[in-house]
Amino acid sequence: MTTWDGVQRGYIPGETLRIPDTLKLHTGASDVDPVTFEVIRYSLMNTNLEHGQTIQRLAVSPVTMITRDFQPSILTESGDLVFLGPYLQYFSNAQALTIKWILENRGEDPGIEPGDMFVSNDPYVGTPHQPDTIVAAPVFVGDRLFCWVANVLHHADVGGTVMGSFCVDATDIFSDPPAFPPFKLVSRGEVRQDLEQMFLRQSRVPTNVHMDMRAAISANRMAVGRIVALADRYGADAVKAVMNRVLDAGERTVAERLSKIPDGRWSHRLYAEAAHTGDTGVYTYQVTVRKEGEHLFVDNAGTDPQTGSINVTYAGFSGAFLAALTASLTAELAGAYGGVYRRVHFEPVPGTLSCADFPAAVSPSGIYTMETLISLSSAAIGKMLACAEPEVAALAIGPAHPVFYGFIAGGAHPTGEPFVATNADNMIGSLAASPAGDGVDFGGHFWIPEGTASNVEELELLWPMLLLYRRALAGGAAGAGRFRGGRGFVEAGIPWTVPGLAAALYVDESFPKAVGPFGGNPGGAGHFRLKHGADVVARLARGEVPQDFDAIAGAEAEVEAKGPMLMMGADAVWEWTGANAPGFGDPLARDPDQVAADVAAGALPAGAAERVYGVVPGAGATRTQRAERLAARLAGAVPPAAAPATVPADVPLRVLAGELAVVEREGHPEAFATVTGRAVLAPAGGNFKDGCAVLERPLRTVDPEFAAREGRAGSLMRYREYLCPVTGLRVDSDIVIGGAGA
């Protein structure tokens, strides 16, 4: 029978860990007064922050030192998280899982001793994908294992078929970079040269990885020393008592929030296109959150079976959900999230894209599946929060980008030295709109708070390329809504001082994946474009820096989602984009003054005001224009089975989000209704969509921004709007897979 053992299937620790008796754990705890408690808590938190700053200073990969794709942690003796830093949040439980696995499987042989550090990049044990390598250091007080300090760093390249180790062409893990189950790299303080060399040997850029690995070791050592000093000064029992209380406090905080949410189930679905290079299929991920009492139960039922390279293991699935949950529900705990996790119970369906069994490939998940799952989780959590009491409902933050738009190029410097250029400029990011208002332009990503994009000059210093432009994406249909999503960026470049480069990893989506909550438009699709035989160099020589990709002469390549490595000669030019984040609520409900303000600020092209928002100049003209559009929507829609009843004007509505409300009788929800039209949609226990008029059409016809080339996945996708049958305003919307010829 396959078990969750971290070998055949993603590791899930049991209720109690099977730790050998020879390993003595420190489990004591003493009473700590409120003052000493704070002194120790603050010191631990600062130790973890310094741990992060040390990594940042000593590392050499931009993806670590600038992007902040790393995470330091402090964990209890049994691997429960006490403090997480403000870096990549989906590493929320990667270290916990890996440490628990080490406790169960390495305690006897080779043993866990003071001064040791274990390294692992095995996704079936605990990491989201192989480049994310964990270094875990046990902290001993006397002969007892007191706690753990650990970090995860994304290394620039750890092998596999594709430069940069996002192996989109992998169909199983044997084409992925090697996955090393935990091994003891540092033994009683000494780095094992043989094992270090073994690890570095897999990399295309071993020097880089060597520097970063030593940064990780060094930073761990610093943190271990601080904690030992703390235990010396205040007593190990006191320090442990503080750790336990921090965990308990996190649990109490989330329980209190959950008590303000009604019991129920909320699901969301997202898609990926292309499971591997050469594929054009569309695949489904689903997350369902069930809230019962003060506990959450999370499953991935409805997710497609594992295939190609678009999988993650349990570590990825749970890490993504926890990152989305803590960012919205308990952000004020500032990384002290371990207690929150106690109230989240995963019920994963194995053998799926989001909880794959060995030997599924997972290495591209760092830019694809992990972000898809964070976006999916945040959307499901957002739906749940819409039903909560107002103070908790206000914590909804809108869905994350469903993909981390990135670009990895490789080649050789003019000196002949090879390089892998991981461009994480999408750290510029953009935040989705939320019930609270517009998203934040260039607002980064909530799941990597300290993430920073490189300067153009840093990229050009490190790698032989010249960036023609890096500018804001225009606003428009992508991300439109009653509240609009934040705007992202677009950048273009050419090889410089070298005969060419190879594009190893790029993202070109044929359709946007994430819809906006409660009728908001989807965010943008990420695009990668490439022209060969371009006239850029000639135009530079003539005194012009080309700024319009369409106006650059040359043959445009037909780029595919997860396509193969693309060779780019000296006459090639590329352009790639991040994305505008999803909107919230119906764009036709946006305040026309805000539309005008966006146009005035250069955030929205003038033409989009009318096309997307129905805002036209002239007194009353916008109202007329919008009324016509809403009527046209209803005329084209399938009405609900029964003519809608309306809620009498004297019955109060409780707004959930956007146009969706509930009618309450004596404090209990009775039915779903729409806010403006006051149409009754469904009884409170039913599906509000049953009472909506449904308008469905090909997604690519919704707006020119959503155009998709014939034959690509996007040409088959359909956009389904759930409309108030009275007003035609959107209550919600979905992207669904259409049949042939859709």
Place this chain on the structure above:
Amino acid sequence: MYYVGVDIGGTFTDCVLVDQQGNHRTAKVLSTRDDPVAGVVAGLSRLAETAGVDLPTLLQRTERLGHGTTIGTNAVLERRGARVGLVATAGHGDALAMMRGAGRVAGRSIEGVFSVHGSRLPAPLIVPGAVVEVQERIDASGEVVVELDTGAAVERIDRMIAECRLDSIAIALLWSFANPAHEKALAAAITGVFVSPSSEVSPRLGEYERTVATVLNSYVGPASSRYLRELETRLATPLLVMQSNGGVLPASSATPLGTIDSGPAGGLIGVATLAGAYGHDHVAATDMGGTSFDVGLVVGGKPVLAEENVIDQYTYRLPRLDVRSVAAGGGSIAWVDEATGGLRVGPASAGSDPGPACYGRGGLEPTVTDADVVLGLVRAHTFLDGRMPLDRDAAVAAVGRLAGRLRLTVEETAAGILRINNLHAATVIRQQTLERGVDPRDFVLYAYGGAGPVHAFGYAAESGVREVVIPLGNGASTLSAYGIASGDVVLYHELERSLLAPFDGAALATAVAEVRDAALAELAATGVTGEPRVEIDALMRYREQLMHRLEIPVSPPADGAALLAAFDGEYQRRYGEGGTALFEAVEVFALRARVSVPAGIPIARPAPAAPAEPEQSDVYWPGRGWTRTDVYRGAPGGTVTGPALVELPHTTVAVPHGASLAAGPLGELRLEEF
């Protein structure tokens, strides 16, 4: 001949006069926000009174008139700066708006970084839409890729100036620090407005931070220059303006950007000056006021620099004194964290309005100062020399409410508040020192600011420091003005230049000479005379370690092998053997020259105070409980043995059990054995 320093703060303008014997006089007047010139004149007039002369006589006798201004800082924080337009390289005009995607969190507290809710980008610094992208391009090696058509560019810039009614232009082109030709050409051709080229303001790698620096310079430049000109005219005396790097420059040469956040620099420079005289090489300068605790270091006699600053979430690079701030002051509010049951202090502060509960101005929440009053470390009737009696009952009631919830006594709670506040302060000290590989135990801690000397024994012990000095024997709030009066003329010149180890001696020597000569030329242009001192640091790292730097001193003739050895030694000292990773080449990525002309301010040798009879008061000493304690009003003669309090006009020095406090030969108070 006098040295005079004038420091405009948010509430008070402080003036200090130092005469030829080093004796100093001070004057304090309310700042006049709407007419800062009038405030300075009022302060100087008051100062003249204390010296028994009229203002013209005072000015006539003044050899150096130093001035610290908050015009620039306030203009940014209140968005009252110039109407600025930006000139950028084609394709890169949005770099400022995009803020590298980090603008939402830059400079925020750790809790603010985690919390996405309500987080926003800061308000723009330029007039929205006022960006001209010019057709030009330089590459990473400094080669021109696309020539600039200056005439065509200026035509568009002029149009923008007219359409957007601009009074200031910031030019920030890609790679201009490697090749400033295009920026220079544009700067020369734009007329009628204030112009800042990035290659002069902040010639460092990284277009975002360089653009911010340049835009800030243009944003505060017009008002700041106008103000300094007006003040100079009014006083008919040349001014030396305090810069955030801790040096002063003639008003005509001071960069507006350098005045931003120059406030905390004055205090640290005052400390550095005094430390030289007191014979201290390694000093942690700590200023605890009402809302914040500021720490700067002097290491090996030199104030420590930072590379970056963040103001209102905008990050820029400029060598500046590394004064770090944490929200731990007398006004910091104590509260109970419901989730953990722990006692927390700050970051919220009661400030001065309503202020601590004991101020009796309506504040109900317990603060650090209330805890001081509860414990008797600060006596209600002698606070600020009796000028502002405090309400002890209000303090006891406020702390008492907290004590009830914590199930502690009022005294235990008050002592706990101090312990946590001290921990916050000590953590910054420890981070600052350990990060640089120096041990806090080798430092002497200087304590000043209203809440400094009373808490110094606590946060010094917590950080491992063994000796505390109350500079000038008064811990006065005018130390910053003193630093402004005593500051050397200082100028930094930076040159980005990549040299890989093993270093080519000739190339290294050329670069060192180039940065030295440029700095000396810049100094000559300011008109400052006197023998300049030149110090050059190589900024070094392992290649590609973009977020890291070590400053390694290098002196002509530069020795490449010695430089490399010094780098290795420093790297190991800071990060241990495990961190030393000779897998990548060592790189000098920039050189920084510091030229200075010493101010040479005289240091007084005051007559020792006459021994005084102490009063007695009950003080609850943390860990000891209520103890009958000697209280001296004013600096005592001889050595005071703890427990004791020494009440000075602006602050109180707490001398715990077993500690001793004595005046040094230059009038400073030295606290030891705590």
